[in-house]
Amino acid sequence: MVIKKRDGVSEERLDRLGRDLVRASAVNEAEAEAAASNGFLYARVRSRIEQREARESWLVTLKVAWRAVPAMALVAVLAVALFISASLGAGSSGVLTDESPLDIGADGVVFADARAMSSDDVLATILNEDEQEASR
Amino acid sequence: MDETVDSSAPPEEQGVAPDDAQLVGRVVAGDEAAFEELFNRHRRRVALIAGRFFRRREQIEEIIQESFTKAYLALADFSNERETSFASWLARISFNTCYDELRRQKRRPEGSMSEVSEEESEWLKGRLRVEGAGEDIESAAVARDLAHKLLARLSPEDRLLLVMLDVEGMSVSEIAEINRWSVSKVKVRAHRARASLRKVLGRFL
Numbered sequence: 001m002v003i004k005k006r007d008g009v010s011e012e013r014l015d016r017l018g019r020d021l022v023r024a025s026a027v028n029e030a031e032a033e034a035a036a037s038n039g040f041l042y043a044r045v046r047s048r049i050e051q052r053e054a055r056e057s058w059l060v061t062l063k064v065a066w067r068a069v070p071a072m073a074l075v076a077v078l079a080v081a082l083f084i085s086a087s088l089g090a091g092s093s094g095v096l097t098d099e100s101p102l103d104i105g106a107d108g109v110v111f112a113d114a115r116a117m118s119s120d121d122v123l124a125t126i127l128n129e130d131e132q133e134a135s136r
Numbered sequence: 137m138d139e140t141v142d143s144s145a146p147p148e149e150q151g152v153a154p155d156d157a158q159l160v161g162r163v164v165a166g167d168e169a170a171f172e173e174l175f176n177r178h179r180r181r182v183a184l185i186a187g188r189f190f191r192r193r194e195q196i197e198e199i200i201q202e203s204f205t206k207a208y209l210a211l212a213d214f215s216n217e218r219e220t221s222f223a224s225w226l227a228r229i230s231f232n233t234c235y236d237e238l239r240r241q242k243r244r245p246e247g248s249m250s251e252v253s254e255e256e257s258e259w260l261k262g263r264l265r266v267e268g269a270g271e272d273i274e275s276a277a278v279a280r281d282l283a284h285k286l287l288a289r290l291s292p293e294d295r296l297l298l299v300m301l302d303v304e305g306m307s308v309s310e311i312a313e314i315n316r317w318s319v320s321k322v323k324v325r326a327h328r329a330r331a332s333l334r335k336v337l338g339r340f341l
Binding site: 014015032042046 | 180190205
């Protein structure tokens with residue numbers, strides 16, 4: 001077995017010292033015991049669990065909202081498209097073409113040019129008729 | 137004389153403490169006291185695992201709290217058939233929590249990368265050069281400080297593996313099971329971890 005040497009110290013020796021150091025770093029029973037015997041530890045764990053659960057319920061709500069985003073966007077796009085097409089349709093009905101009467105229907109044709117007579121018109125018509133009779 | 141015990145009665149009524157699996161079942165059913173019992177049974181073990189990696193009491197307490205919180209939230213997933221025991225399942229959570237904390241510390245620039253003092257460097261050289269150098273209480277204290285400083289220079293993966301191998305005395309298959317790695321991956325990583333530690337020690341020659 002070939003043992004590599006680094007500045008006269010074998011890798012095996014380095015490994016052994018490394019193992020000793022790792023073990024030395026892990027000797028901490030007193031602190032571990034002190035930490036485990038803290039009387040408030042369980043209360044803190046409970047409080048952390050409650051915080052985490054509250055946060056997770058928010059996350060669930062956000063996830064649901066996030067999933068609803070595409071559907072809501074589609075509905076919004078459809079509503080905008082409907083609005084635009086409706087306003088374009090209203091604009092084109094104001095222009096009279098040869099086909100317009102066919103588009104707007106019989107009632108439209110009948111009442112399109114009809115003007116309501118005012119009381120002045122009625123009075124003027126009566127006066128005209130009276131003048132014509134008088135002139136005869 | 138009628139001394140028959142009703143086997144369908146709860147374990148407490150039979151005078152037998154419920155085992156971990158039974159307590160887990162009760163916690164999942166909504167019994168908070170059962171979780172406190174689990175906490176009291178296993179907190180020392182979790183504290184010992186945390187003490188392998190962290191020196192300060194607050195850090196150890198933090199690991200205990202985080203480990204039990206994670207365990208509580210994952211209890212529904214815990215299945216006694218799949219896992220060997222609640223204790224080993226909790227140990228895995230604790231090791232993972234320590235690993236996460238080591239990674240978090242490594243990311244922080246003010247992490248525990250303290251400089252090795254002249255005295256510690258001399259001590260290390262002495263240990264390397266002199267075969268069978270004596271160990272007294274003073275040198276053990278130096279060793280502990282120095283060990284933490286040197287191990288802080290390793291990656292969290294290397295440190296985790298070395299502690300599992302050299303301190304916990306776990307077998308390669310046990311480490312593979314805890315970390316959910318393949319056996320060959322554990323072997324390769326262990327080899328690299330030893331090489332990294334040799335490299336760190338070699339700088340003091």
